[in-house]
Amino acid sequence: MSAQLSQLLNIKYPIIQAPMFLVSNTAMVIEAMKGGIAGCIPALNYRTLPELKAAIHELKAAKVAGGSFGFNLIVNKSNIKYKEQLRVLCEEGCDFIITSLGSPEETIIQSHKVGIKVFCDVTDLKFAQKVEALGADAIIAVNNEAGGHRGDISPKTLIELLKKHCSIPVISAGGVGTKEDFDAMLGYGADGVSIGSPFIASTEAGVTDDYKHACVDYGAKDIVMTQRISGTPCTVINTPYVQKIGTKESWLESVLNKNKTLKKWVKMVRFSIGMKATEKAAKEATYKTVWVAGPSIEHTKEILPVKKVIQNLTT
Numbered sequence: 001m002s003a004q005l006s007q008l009l010n011i012k013y014p015i016i017q018a019p020m021f022l023v024s025n026t027a028m029v030i031e032a033m034k035g036g037i038a039g040c041i042p043a044l045n046y047r048t049l050p051e052l053k054a055a056i057h058e059l060k061a062a063k064v065a066g067g068s069f070g071f072n073l074i075v076n077k078s079n080i081k082y083k084e085q086l087r088v089l090c091e092e093g094c095d096f097i098i099t100s101l102g103s104p105e106e107t108i109i110q111s112h113k114v115g116i117k118v119f120c121d122v123t124d125l126k127f128a129q130k131v132e133a134l135g136a137d138a139i140i141a142v143n144n145e146a147g148g149h150r151g152d153i154s155p156k157t158l159i160e161l162l163k164k165h166c167s168i169p170v171i172s173a174g175g176v177g178t179k180e181d182f183d184a185m186l187g188y189g190a191d192g193v194s195i196g197s198p199f200i201a202s203t204e205a206g207v208t209d210d211y212k213h214a215c216v217d218y219g220a221k222d223i224v225m226t227q228r229i230s231g232t233p234c235t236v237i238n239t240p241y242v243q244k245i246g247t248k249e250s251w252l253e254s255v256l257n258k259n260k261t262l263k264k265w266v267k268m269v270r271f272s273i274g275m276k277a278t279e280k281a282a283k284e285a286t287y288k289t290v291w292v293a294g295p296s297i298e299h300t301k302e303i304l305p306v307k308k309v310i311q312n313l314t315t
């Protein structure tokens, strides 16, 4: 099996274990590398820069041939740590950075100086062409089946559209829960895939057993979009708590959002409140569960080690 992503990152299978806020950790990425794929962690999973540095050192020490590791940076204003995180990644080194939610220009400039590849989350052609012009090494094509902040376009349409109009590799993100799904994405022309949700119920994931069991017990039909976490629509498991609080932004937020100046601030405040709510649900077993996941949990039938999840996706 050889798709462009394998050559780009020197990995056995063209798969990235996708960055997941509060879920991804070094244990998962180390197993990903051993399994012949790449692994990625959101830099925001580390509260402090020394913690981020320690994670990079751990991954460098554990790196094996056929595997590769990277970090995800939220590059818009909501991430006040962005510049410092970028500096640490460039100083300490990693194989690649995935940018999301903003312009990747600064990240591309700084990363390329030290040989780090930059892949950019996009959901449409316009933004894909923008990041290609800025010098991105690949596009992460986030489709309408992805977990988290998903796009609006189906996997097939998005891959075909981007392959037709862009010349850098296209990595498809969203909706891969089985080897058949993986093969289908490559069949549509993808140069690799980025897979998140199927790794939530892994032994190594840094979340509660309740969250992992929810990924086993619930399926594609239980995934809903909510604006209540970060303001940006996000996919979550439709637990009784989510049903109780609803999925729409509040009346006050919607009024404030109509004002251009206030909108920016509402977004920042909502983002920070949302991060805390998600963190609480991910780390504590309370009835207030806001668990982010995508429809590909449909195929999650038990809690398995990362190694086995990779085997199920590739053989």
Ligand SMILES: Cc1cc2nc3c(=O)[nH]c(=O)nc-3n(C[C@H](O)[C@H](O)[C@H](O)COP(=O)(O)O)c2cc1C
Residues within 6 Å of the ligand: 018, 019, 020, 021, 023, 042, 072, 098, 099, 100, 121, 142, 145, 146, 147, 148, 149, 173, 174, 175, 176, 194, 195, 196, 197, 198, 200, 292, 293, 294, 295, 296
């Ligand atoms: C629990 C969860 C958290 C996520 N957190 C992030 C994140 O912090 N940054 C990011 O760029 N994408 C994030 N994503 C999106 C993933 O990186 C990836 O695009 C998505 O999981 C692909 O869809 P899939 O879940 O169907 O595999 C998250 C997805 C999930 C399910």
